[in-house]
Amino acid sequence: MHPFRAAILALFLATIAGCSWGPTVPDQPQPVHPHRTPEQPGDAVVMRAAQMLGVPYRYGGSTPSGFDCSGLVYYTHAGAGFTVPRTAQQQYEQAEPLAISELEPGDLLFYGKNRRSVSHVVVYTGNGQFIHAPGSGRTVRYESLESPWYREHFVGA
Secondary structure (H helix, E strand, O other): OOHHHHHHHHHHHHHHHHHOOOOOOOOOOOOOOOOOOOOOHHHHHHHHHHOOOOOEEOOOOEEOOEEOHHHHHHHHHHHOOOOOOOOHHHHHHHOOOOOHHHOOOOOEEEEOOOOOOOOEEEEEEEOOEEEEOOOOOOEOEEEEOOOHHHHHOEEEO
16 A cells, blocks of 8 residues: 555544544543443433533523533433433432442432432442532532542432
């Protein structure tokens, strides 16, 4: 093969390979799921939630112009073909309980101030991380299950 054609082919292949990866968000943990494939339903929820990183919190919001916690869950699950209720409490009441050890990407974690009533819901991404809309003045972001507030206020999965 002519050296010029080889260089053009190499550039073309590098461009295609570069385009196959989605955008990354700087300074955000990137979950790794080596045992899962993108075709699994939970991964579709996680990918959709990751696309919303940086979207501002908006009370009652359920669109990319702004989300509250349950609105983010509602939106990401709908985009992956799942129907879930709109509020965190309703989502909790209709969810099938799981042990933390059974969590898979796309599953929901529920939090509350008194461990009985639910006031916050998040999307588990794997590796001890989740994506959520944390509250007024903040944006959709990753958080760790090990964060003190979340450890203390866990209600269920």
